[in-house]
Amino acid sequence: MGGITWKIAVTLIIVELVTQGILLGLHIVPPTAQYIIPISGMLIRNAMILSILFLNRFSAEINSSNDEIEPLLSIGRTPKQAIHKQLTCCIRASMIPTIESQKTIGLVQLPGMMRCQIIGGADPIQAVQFQILIIFALLTTAALSSILIEFLSYQTLFNERMQLINARK
Template sequence: MSLTAVAFTLLFVAITIFVSMRQKLGLERDIIVGTIRAAVQLLAVGLVLQAIFRTTHPLLLVPIIVIMVAIASWHAARRGKGLRGIGLRIGIAIASTEAMIMLLLLGMHIIQSTPQYIISISGMTIGNAMVVAGLYLNHMRRDVESSRGEIVTLLALGASAKQAIQLGIKRAVKASLIPTIDGMKTVGIVQLPGMMTGMIIAGADPLQAVRYQMLIVFAFTSSAAVTSIILSLLSYKLWFTPSLQLRRWEKEE
């Protein structure tokens, strides 16, 4: 794609700004800032990846993956304001998921141990895990608040923290997995995923693109479940004080 063609894609941004102005949504500034940030970030990532893909030592990729996990954890932790230590637990959950996926893919020789494959799939895996962690915290927060009376009653009857909040955990885990499972059910019929579409546009054989997309879809489903379950096991105590009282937290803006 030429730079001229890329420049013409700004027409889509202009249409969005026009709609916002027409409907008086007040989103013009956010759209412009988001557009600039997206362009700068993507160009920066492109330059970094260009340099990374030239390296031949897999261990040099570890710091990059650690940074990706740290940023994803920080972003997802914003959904858990008031829960001290939630960022660390999200980081452990995402890192564990990433390690599991990479060990399986590399150990079974499903992908090659090159930066091109490792960074690309790691980015998608970590990003998916970040979204799932955020969804889990959102649903868990709402469930705990709506079930506060039930949880307090169970605690008063002698239940442990895990027993009192177990139903809420199950509901939050299930809710956090619904988008991933629904996406898996409709992939290829309702939507053509970005990776598959990109490969086809780049000239790859459609069946080869489908195989890689199947890999990503199945890995996403596994990573979503593992992330949500690990996070639930590591974080359920954070909803309580040391004296087993439900915490109060900051309301989202």
């Protein structure tokens, strides 16, 4: 998969613009550096991790599934149809860490973030609301980054005649 760096960069930029656009556009968070910088850091970190997880899994899935993909292409399926099963599997797999980390809400994550905000002088209710906002933003980032990196990367596996390029020899 050539050009991975620009694909990840485009994914990170789009994910950041969309999520911050929603947060700022709907006036969910104030447009100050106090909120924008920490939220951006969390969102970009999450998107980077998910992009790398997706690409690693996707590369392995394609290499191990050549015997399934090539016959589908030979009977007239489009590249997207031929690798649909691998794409959905990789999107699910890349989102597992984010989804699994949400299972500790209320046991580990809420008290830790709430404690830091309360020590910093924030209202406890506002601290809980901010934590829930971050959780939903991370889930949104997970879905967006997996889908975007999938869209940008699957096309590079095929040539102009819709043949799989990295087929095993």
